[in-house]
Amino acid sequence: MxxxxxxxxxxxxxxxxxxxxxxxxxxxxxxxxxxxxxxxxxxxxxxxxxxxxxxxxxxxxxxxxxELSLLFHDMLMRDSEDCDSMLLCIQLVLLAKHPLSLQELYCGIRTGLNDPAPHSSLPGYYTMRRYILSSSKGLVVEVYLNSISSMQFIHESVREFFLVDGHRLQSVVPQYWPHLSNNFIGISQDALKEVCFSEMTTRIPDVDVMVNNFTRDYKNQRVTRSKVTKAYPFLQYAVSNVLFHSNEAQSYGVQQSDWIEQFPLPKWINLYNIWPDGATIHRPDVNMLYVLAWQDFPPRQAIP
Structure with a gap:
């Protein structure tokens, strides 16, 4: 006390x-x-x-x-400001493949709102913190582990409020986000796929020159990789996980075949090779079947 x-x-x-x-x-x-x-x-x-x-x-x-679960409900229902940014913030913290940094979460929300953060003038640290605090209604905070920070729910009970406590989930979703009520996780995963895809397609014109320099000048790859990461904090996550979120959405019944068929694979490969997974660098001529198999995704998404 x-x-x-x-x-x-x-x-x-x-x-x-x-x-x-x-x-x-x-x-x-x-x-x-x-x-x-x-x-x-x-x-x-x-x-x-x-x-x-x-x-x-x-x-x-x-x-x-x-009661904490009722307090969470009250926080979500009482304040009607910034509903879209609140939903995106919760979806990203709840369902991202790994915890996001402050910069990644900030830029991810901005991209999802069709207002991508300009790479030349990212706001300062405290401005981004206030933005996340406002968007999450205080439910998301910066957590440090071994000097590395990430954005997480203020307490595990917040996560359980959405994913474990089925009764409370149903009391919030239909009232606040009625379009998610029938398939909260599947539609949310599809939304995160679209956020990642939007980040990719928005940044491609700006990054193309950097990528060309990257592929031609092997000596300066580390410098180029650092420049792209600093200019576009959410881009690496988006490129690395756009297919992951598509696969997760499919696993919850949100069809992805049409989207996969239109996926700009050559552009994705160029971006992916900036941050290869280990030593794996995809050749320009690989197809989607190969990429999905390489990521251990089931063939249900694959192009016929």
């Missing part, structure tokens, strides 16, 4: 007064010793205070549920 009290004192940004002390006491009481509840609630209260809605702050606190 002492640690929670200290956290409240240090992070709740409201004026010092008797009413503020009452609010702190209410938070401590409603938290019932659950630190995560406090960590989720305080940003909401700070936002209300920053907006000048001091009279509504007490009412907001009283209405907040104490």
């Amino acid at each position: 002492i640690d929670i009290q200290r956290y409240i004192d240090s992070t709740l940004a409201i004026d010092s007064s008797q009413s503020s002390e009452d609010i702190k006491s209410q938070i401590l009481k409603k938290a019932s010793g659950v630190f995560l509840w406090v960590a989720l609630v305080i940003p909401m209260l700070n936002k209300a205070f920053d907006s000048g809605k001091t009279d509504a702050l007490n009412k907001r606190l009283r209405e907040l549920p104490t």
Whole structure:
């Protein structure tokens, strides 16, 4: 309780007064010793205070549920701002093949919203953090492991809210994202495939010159690879995993055969070879059957 009290004192940004002390006491009481509840609630209260809605702050606190799953539900349902970026953020954190960095997640969301981040003027670190915090409604944070950071849900219970707790999943999805209610994972995987594909096709004109230099000048491949990665933080993930998300969508019943048939394989190979998997570099003349087999994907996607 002492640690929670200290956290409240240090992070709740409201004026010092008797009413503020009452609010702190209410938070401590409603938290019932659950630190995560406090960590989720305080940003909401700070936002209300920053907006000048001091009279509504007490009412907001009283209405907040104490059960974590209901609090997640409340956070998603109450705030209707930036619904599209919130959905993309949750899909990317929930279903990405591996945890994304701050830059990857930021650029992935922007690409999915058809507003790709310009490579010449990426925002600063704190601007991107605020963007993710706003998009995720506070459910996604930066986590460090062995000095390497990635963007993950603030607690494993958030993931379980979508993937394990079937009852809660059904209570959120039809109301907030009705188009996902029948096949949340399959349609979400297909959406991530489209985000990756959009990142590829958007960046191809800009990267073509770099790729040509890459293939012609073997001595400077490392320098070129570093330049492309820095300019387009999400591109490596997109190229490496666009077929993975297509395969996952197919496994949940979202047909991919038409999309696979139109897939620009030569362009993908040029991009893929910037970041080869181990020593594997695909020749320009390989076909889709070979690529799908190489990635251990079942033949159901393959071109007839």
